[in-house]
Amino acid sequence: MQDLAALFDKSAAVLQHSLVGGRYLVAKHHLEAGDVVLQCPVLLTAQLPSWRKRICYACHRMCQARLALRCKGCEQVWFCSPACQDSTTPGSDPSHVGPEGAHKLNGLSDTQASPGTCIAATDTAGLPAQPAPKPEPDVKPQANAISRHRTGNLQAALGAPQVPHQLLCPVLARFGSAKCGADMLCVLGMVLQLLGLQQLAGQAPSETQQRASAAVGAFEVLQDHAAELGKRERLEWLSALTFLRQALVKACWPEIPSLDELLPLVGRIISNSFGTYPDRGAQDSTEDDLLTQAADKADNVYQPLVSALSLPNAAAQMSPQHSLHGPGGSQLLPQFPSAEPSCSSISPACQPGMQQRQPPRALLPHACRANIAEETRSDLPAESSCQDMLSGSLQQRASQRARKPSTGLQHPDVAGPKGAQTQSIDVKAKCAPTTDPADGMDDGKQQGSGGLLVSESPVLDADNFPRHPRSETSVGRVLFLQASFFNHSCHPNCYVHRNPTGATIIAMQPIAVGQELTISYIDEQLPQAARMLALQRDFFFRCNCSRCSFGLREGSSRRKAKRG
Numbered sequence: 139m140q141d142l143a144a145l146f147d148k149s150a151a152v153l154q155h156s157l158v159g160g161r162y163l164v165a166k167h168h169l170e171a172g173d174v175v176l177q178c179p180v181l182l183t184a185q186l187p188s189w190r191k192r193i194c195y196a197c198h199r200m201c202q203a204r205l206a207l208r209c210k211g212c213e214q215v216w217f218c219s220p221a222c223q224d225s226t227t228p229g230s231d232p233s234h235v236g237p238e239g240a241h242k243l244n245g246l247s248d249t250q251a252s253p254g255t256c257i258a259a260t261d262t263a264g265l266p267a268q269p270a271p272k273p274e275p276d277v278k279p280q281a282n283a284i285s286r287h288r289t290g291n292l293q294a295a296l297g298a299p300q301v302p303h304q305l306l307c308p309v310l311a312r313f314g315s316a317k318c319g320a321d322m323l324c325v326l327g328m329v330l331q332l333l334g335l336q337q338l339a340g341q342a343p344s345e346t347q348q349r350a351s352a353a354v355g356a357f358e359v360l361q362d363h364a365a366e367l368g369k370r371e372r373l374e375w376l377s378a379l380t381f382l383r384q385a386l387v388k389a390c391w392p393e394i395p396s397l398d399e400l401l402p403l404v405g406r407i408i409s410n411s412f413g414t415y416p417d418r419g420a421q422d423s424t425e426d427d428l429l430t431q432a433a434d435k436a437d438n439v440y441q442p443l444v445s446a447l448s449l450p451n452a453a454a455q456m457s458p459q460h461s462l463h464g465p466g467g468s469q470l471l472p473q474f475p476s477a478e479p480s481c482s483s484i485s486p487a488c489q490p491g492m493q494q495r496q497p498p499r500a501l502l503p504h505a506c507r508a509n510i511a512e513e514t515r516s517d518l519p520a521e522s523s524c525q526d527m528l529s530g531s532l533q534q535r536a537s538q539r540a541r542k543p544s545t546g547l548q549h550p551d552v553a554g555p556k557g558a559q560t561q562s563i564d565v566k567a568k569c570a571p572t573t574d575p576a577d578g579m580d581d582g583k584q585q586g587s588g589g590l591l592v593s594e595s596p597v598l599d600a601d602n603f604p605r606h607p608r609s610e611t612s613v614g615r616v617l618f619l620q621a622s623f624f625n626h627s628c629h630p631n632c633y634v635h636r637n638p639t640g641a642t643i644i645a646m647q648p649i650a651v652g653q654e655l656t657i658s659y660i661d662e663q664l665p666q667a668a669r670m671l672a673l674q675r676d677f678f679f680r681c682n683c684s685r686c687s688f689g690l691r692e693g694s695s696r697r698k699a700k701r702g
């Protein structure tokens with residue numbers, strides 16, 4: 139807890155803990171509306187597959203046109219400029235090219251490497267290295283690799299290093315053949331980044347190694363809700379993680395984590411990450427912009443319309459929402475908050491296509507999951523090993539699959555049992571499309587229930603408040619370490635503002651010293667029942683905020699009044 143408190147040293151928040159409520163943040167001193175509470179760098183981020191051709195892998199800027207530079211190694215990531223490409227592939231520096239030199243690329247850039255191949259390495263003395271051991275797919279896990287890297291200095295996690303693309307490239311090369319849904323693949327990308335950080339953390343002591351080690355340790359302290367996944371949802375994740383393990387094996391990853399080790403990583407990512415939304419205005423936000431907006435926010439919290447249409451990121455300012463904007467986000471840049479992203483020069487090809495400032499769309503946390511009925515959650519064997527559970531179920535599902543076509547959005551191995559659709563929200567409507575917005579839809583618009591409504595004006599409700607977009611409009615996920623300690627409220631007193639290198643939490647109203655700081659994880663303008671459903675489904679908890687408690691009382695007194 140003492141380590142964790144250090145994460146908030148340079149902020150206006152103090153971490154507290156209660157037996158009932160877990161960890162939460164309170165105001166260190168009195169805050170006025172518009173005051174910055176804290177700034178959080180990105181810990182992990184990944185884009186949905188359909189957006190990779192539009193959003194630079196290195197600087198996360200979005201382009202209207204398809205990006206020209208693609209990594210020829212994995213064919214899975216695109217860059218907006220050679221400078222960006224170089225920034226993620228630090229050439230011959232052996233400290234950047236993987237564990238124990240096993241994945242050193244021998245002078246090949248990742249654009250020359252064969253996709254997904256395990257390239258023989260030479261050691262630093264120029265002698266041929268032992269070929270990287272190729273673990274069997276069913277290799278037994280080592281000791282928990284994640285916990286091994288926990289260090290005392292969690293504050294260093296705020297400067298988590300960028301994982302070199304060379305390290306991840308051979309694994310990402312397999313992602314093209316993944317059968318899981320787009321959001322799952324996005325989460326797998328974040329898991330892979332974490333494994334990459336873990337590899338950096340295992341290197342010889344260095345500043346990068348220490349920061350990576352702190353980041354891995356810090357991730358471990360986040361709440362993990364894997365145990366609360368419904369049975370079907372859990373099977374889907376196990377199947378996706380099996381795919382990831384196979385990709386790691388084929389890429390000669392030196393240590394293959396078991397499913398039991400990987401599932402908690404997913405459990406942390408899905409319940410702590412935010413969806414990212416295409417906000418053209420966020421790309422070039424500066425600290426000045428931010429402070430201006432924060433000041434405006436103080437004046438405009440409840441008179442949103444004018445500022446909504448004139449300022450970038452205005453939806454976040456006015457709508458007390460969990461609003462992280464845009465594909466900004468850095469590759470874990472330590473310079474925060476005013477530093478430019480690592481891409482200092484956007485390519486000429488890309489620049490004219492950069493999205494114009496437009497009223498942004500606010501954010502909903504991802505919900506690319508089937509809504510598992512409560513009764514299906516309860517029949518999960520509590521202590522079952524992931525592997526046993528998966529293999530048993532796969533046999534069962536193989537016969538079901540023979541009878542029932544897959545939706546195409548799920549891994550065929552976990553295509554739902556007969557009748558599953560009746561228990562769940564339409565998965566198709568909630569998942570980002572697997573089609574590619576860069577292929578044939580150059581205005582970025584897509585049709586259909588899974589459409590990405592990039593160029594659309596914000597949807598305003600009856601009171602002219604911008605509404606959260608539907609979850610399928612997101613372009614990826616992002617995880618901020620410090621933001622993961624804010625509890626949710628349906629009447630929050632802070633909001634999350636996304637900028638190119640991270641996020642800033644800003645007070646929306648005067649907050650007294652010691653008062654809890656809260657953000658909204660969802661569109662809090664939804665009716666109470668819908669809010670409860672979204673929080674349970676996506677974040678695995680029943681909201682105990684004052685508004686919900688009041689709402690419940692109000693509901694019951696209304697019912698009593700009706701009865702009486």
Ligand SMILES: C[S@@+](CC[C@H](N)C(=O)[O-])C[C@H]1O[C@@H](n2cnc3c(N)ncnc32)[C@H](O)[C@@H]1O
Nearest residue numbers: 160161361622623624625626679680681682683
């Ligand atoms: C992102 S974490 C927030 C920090 C968390 N309290 C902790 O100790 O790490 C989200 C988790 O906090 C708890 N939580 C947050 N807001 C809550 C609320 N309004 N009511 C009940 N539980 C809440 C839930 O367990 C939820 O899954």
